[in-house]
Amino acid sequence: MSKERTPDDERVGGSYGADGTVSTDYEVETGDEDGSAGETEGGDDTPLLERRGYLKMAGVAAATVATASAGGAAASGTTRRGIEFDRVLDAVDDLGLDAGGNDPVNARLDDALSEGTLVRFPEGEYRFDGEIEIDADRVGMLGEGDVRFLPPTGYSGLLFDYYPNPDDVLIEGIDIDMRANDTTTGIRLLCRNHFHIEDVEFLGRGLTDNSGQISAFLLGITNESGRGVLRNAVAKKGSRVDGYARGNGRIGVWVGWSNKGTVRIEGCDFREFGNNGTYTSRTPGQVEIVDSYFLNNNAANIRIGGDGSYIENCTVEIDFGKYTGPELGDISTGFGMRGIHVDQGVQLEGAETIPAGAEVRDCELIGADAPNGLAMINLSPQGRSLRVENTRVRVDIDNMWAVRRGRPGAIPWREWQRTPPKPHWIRMDNVSITGSASGREAVRLVEADDSVVRNCCVHQSGSSRDGINFVDSTGGVVEDSTVDVTGREITLENSTASSSSITKDGSCPFPNPEPASSDSTGDSTSGGSTDDSTPDDGQQELVIDGGHTSDKLTYTFTVDGGVEPGPRANPDDVIDGTTVSGQVEGGSDSFWVSGEFTDFQLDGDAEVRLDGETVAPSDLVVSDSTEETNDSTDGTDSTTDDSTAETTEERELVIDGSGIYDRVEYAFTVDGSVAPGQYANDSDVIDGSTVTGHVEGGFDSFLVSGEFTDFQIDADVPVRLNGQTVDPADLVVDDGRTVEVDGTDSTDPLAYTFSVDGSVTPGDGAAAADVTDGTVTGRVQGDASAFQVTGEFTNFQVEGDLVVRVDGEPVDPATLDGGHDLPHELVVDGDGAEASYLVETTGSVAKRAGGWGAEASDAATGGVASGTVADDRDTFGFSGDVARLQIDGDASLTFRR
Incomplete structure (x- = not known):
């Protein structure tokens, strides 16, 4: 039974009370947050402590007598997870509990959990008719084998609660099966010095009414030197992901103001909670989150607070391509995805400020797909400082920040929450930011004095994406880093910062997501896809491993048997019958295959393994001794191979992009013939004697004859003709070119300027441009301007996403910006x-x-x-x-x- 307490009574979940909701924390651009108070906590004031104590002693005595009369005795004491137990009781043999899931176990189990008692549960299902209250020290429940606890159908309440504050509590090796309709439950435990919860999985999804919905774990330690552990806990179908419910939705793990000690969350897996995967930020104690996996948790996947709290070696994914829950409802309010959220706000009026010092290290964060992505790493207006080290972040969601410092300030609905004292910085060291997100900037630092970006790599390929933005900040530092974006590398708004050793070149490693609990029990009756992938008889596991490089490595293969996605298959891979085409980019793909390989093409140096053995792709393909012969219509025999050049004039042209990870576009025309070569790509287009294509970490090759009349390429990558490296510009004689600046895809006015060391003649749409001594300055707005030029370009700059074409072929303006004495x-x-x-x-x-x-x-x-x-x-x-x-x-x- 629950007891009503004041906020000072140190009860976990006290913030569900009248002082406000747990998690009303959605910020707008200014750093403001909206929300409203949650509902109050009810309870039963009936004092049963003395009666319960007598009942427990009587229950233990009865169990001991029953065992002795049967010719046995309860097992002697033991020590497990650092807890000393005086006695061990068997749930079935000693307590007479029903392991068939028919009769409720509450009465006998409640009485048996007296001080110093460990109850062992043999394999089976154990039905509960309500809450079990833990009110003694050194008590535990240990499952052996497949043990499932079943709350009542339609139940929405805690399965285990505490009263008053027990110590040394163990819960281990059980599944909580809430797959019955309208059933949601959780565990609330506040101990003085120690608890240990391990191998606990929630089966089913918490879909009951979201008002005050029960969270999975509500945990805390009251003594500053105490330590509680939550290890290998799993909840793959947390609740409705859109179930924020004004801050009352279901949480994976809540650690609140009652916690003064350390709570460690280790090796856990939390997915699809509507109100944070872990809400563990507003606590004066410490929270350690290590070796864990989080997927698609609304508001934030992980939240931590201040000094002594950290996230280490965790994987966080936001990818609604992997969402398994019910269709989303209204997401106009209370819905937004963040990877990690640092919030050092106090929970109670008048409380001391939480010390600064949160850390994120050695983590993998992926923002792939979401209706509303906010930031992968976010420092709240109530956050103080944050250090991020050795971490890889990928953002493919447009307008989503990779790292963001919100403007420090109070929360409007809690006016007594002051602006947190300084420091307000974010310091990043050895952080890689990649992905295709467009808009905004990768890193935004607002009122973040003394922030540092060091030894970092920012490569964002989406349009109009800036790099690092300082706003109202002083003393910033950006050094020894790569910033390669489509927009502006570094922007300062009323800010000062120093910068050194900044380049656009360098390798940015990609995250490699790997769920922490892939071997955990599935939840097959709750809908959605399962996480396990196992082979059928005769199948072998094929792995294409590109984890050693950030380059994009493409591949395609065909088998004459069957092929299915493996445990590491990517949703973007295409399986067409028995042919697979895909790519790896800093990670691995895997498939179950049967039969023989009839083709295998790999563009790059990925490692290929078949059933764990490294193999060369060329060795996998079975050659057919009866392959097609070359029919001749003139009656003569030919001993030559048709794959060789058609005439002695044909030459092999190779465009080699294997040295960089960027997409390199090219186009060329010859006055003879052109045919695909050994490394031609299916996406290349051959239109007569003109070729357009691209390479992205690999090769393209063609057999060409005649002279080149045009050759355009938008990056400095090796081009080889019959094995000799050549300059594409030397292949074509310049007889004058047409330059077109095209802004037809934009309604905004976009400016441009370029210069040549020859002549410029305005053409179509260029009447308004200023042309002076070989320099052109103009503007387009929904239209295009064309010019005829001779000579070499000495300068070319454009604004926004203008398309520049030379002789009809798109080119990167940066490649036209001629040589200068200063590089x-x-x-x-x-x-x-x-x-x-x-x-x-x-x-x-x-x-x-x-x-x-x-x-x-x-x-x-x-x-x-x-x-x-x-x-x-x-x-x-x-x-x-x-x-x-x-x-x-x-x-x-x-x-x-």
């Missing part, structure tokens, strides 16, 4: 109001010419560039590294290397 480029872009800037480098600085070149009033002296911008741009060339940068006002900096 790097700095662009300062004004935002309307005048802003001043100063950039100090370790090398030299010079103004760039062209339409967006620095003005006469701007300065480039030694290694320092300075000046002002308003609604224009200033461009400088520089060498060395950026040592310091400062902006007074709103402007952005883009570094091009």
Whole structure:
């Protein structure tokens, strides 16, 4: 029975009471959060402590007498998980509990759980008719084999609760089966110094009414030196993922203000909870979350607080392609996906501030697909500081931040919650951020003084995606890092930061998700897909392993038997009959195959294993000694192979993109013939004698004859002709080119400028452009401008997602930006109001010419560039590294290397 308590009574879940909801925490851009108070906690005031004590003593005595009369005796004491038990009782033989799941066990089990008692449960099902209250020290329940506890059908309440504050409690080796209709239950346990919960799985989904819905685990330790452990706990179908319920939805693990000690969550698996996978942030104690897996938990997958709390070696996925629950309802409010959320707000008015110092290390985070992705790592307005180390983050969800520091501030519905004291920084070291997300920026730091981004790699390929954004922050540092984005590398809004050793080149490792509990019990009756993948007779496991590299490695293979997805198959892989095509990018794919391989193409150096043995793909393909012969219609015999060149004039052209992970587009035309070569890709298009295609970490090859009349490629990758490396520009004679700047896909006005060392003649749509001495400055808005040019490009810059074509073929404008004495480029872009800037480098600085070149009033002296911008741009060339940068006002900096 539950007892009503005041917030100071140190009861886990006290925040469900009148002081507010557990988790009303959705922030808007300013850092505000919306929500409202939750419902109050009811209870039964009946004092039964003395009666319960007598009943327990009587129950133990009865069990002992019953055992002795049967010719046996209860097992002697034992020590398990650091807890000393005086006696061990068998649930069936000693207590007479029904292991068939028919008769309720509450009365006898409740009485038997007296001080110093461990109850062992043989394999079977044990039905409960309500809550069991744990009110003694050194008590435990241990399942042996497949042990399932069944709450009553239609029950919505705790299965185990505590009163008052017991100590040394063990719960291990049981499944809680709540798959009956309208059934939801959980475990609430607040101990003085120690508890241990291990190998507990919730079967079924908590789908009862979300108002005050019961969470899976509500845990705490009251003494500062105490320690509780939750290990190998699993809940794969938490609740409705859209069941936030104004902060009253079901939580995976709640650790609240009652906790003063340390709670360790280890090797656990929590999925699809509507109100946080773990809500373990607003506690003065510490929470350690290690070696665990989280998938599609609303609000946040993991939440932690301050000093001493950390997340280590965990995998967090947000991917609604893997969602197994009911169709989403209204997600207009109370719905948003975050990977990790750090929140050091206090739960009670007048309480001391939680010390700063949360850490995330050695984690894998993937934001693949969600209706509303907020941030993979988020520091709340009530958060103080956060350190992120040795962690890989992938974001494919548009407008979702990889790392975000929300503006520090109070929460509107709890005015007494003050803005947390400094520090407010995020410090990132050896963090990789990858993915295809577009919009916003990868890293946003607001009022985050003294934040640091060091030894990091940011590679975001989506459109209009900026890199690192400082807002109202001072003392920022970005150093020894790769920032490769489609937008601006570093932007400062009323901020100061220093920068050094920043490049666009480098390898960004990808996360490799691996659920922590793939061997745990499935939940087959709850719907959705299972997690296990096992072979049928005669099948072998094929693994394509690209975990050693961040490059994208493509493959295709065909068997003459069958093929099915394996345990590591990717949803993007395509199985068409017995042919598979797919890719790995820093991870592995696997399939169950039968029969012989008739084809295997691998573009890259992935390791291929068949039933655990490393094999060469070429060795897998069985050659047919009766392969097709070459029929001849002229009656003569031929001893040549038709796969060789048609004439002695044919040459092999190879475009080699294996050295980088970027997608490299190319197009070429010859005045002779062209045919696919050994490494041609199915996506390449051969239209007469013109080829368009791309490589992405691999090769393409063609057999060509005649001369090249055009060759366009948007990256500096090796091109070989008959084995000799050649410069594509040397293959084509320049007789003048047509340049088109195309903004038809955008309704916004987009500016551009370029210069050539030859001539420029305006063409269609270019009447409004300014053409002066080989330099063009113009603007398009839903239309295009064309020019006829000769000579080489010396400068080419565009705004936004403008498409640039040369002789009809799309090109990257950066490849047209001609050579300069200084190898790097700095662009300062004004935002309307005048802003001043100063950039100090370790090398030299010079103004760039062209339409967006620095003005006469701007300065480039030694290694320092300075000046002002308003609604224009200033461009400088520089060498060395950026040592310091400062902006007074709103402007952005883009570094091009």
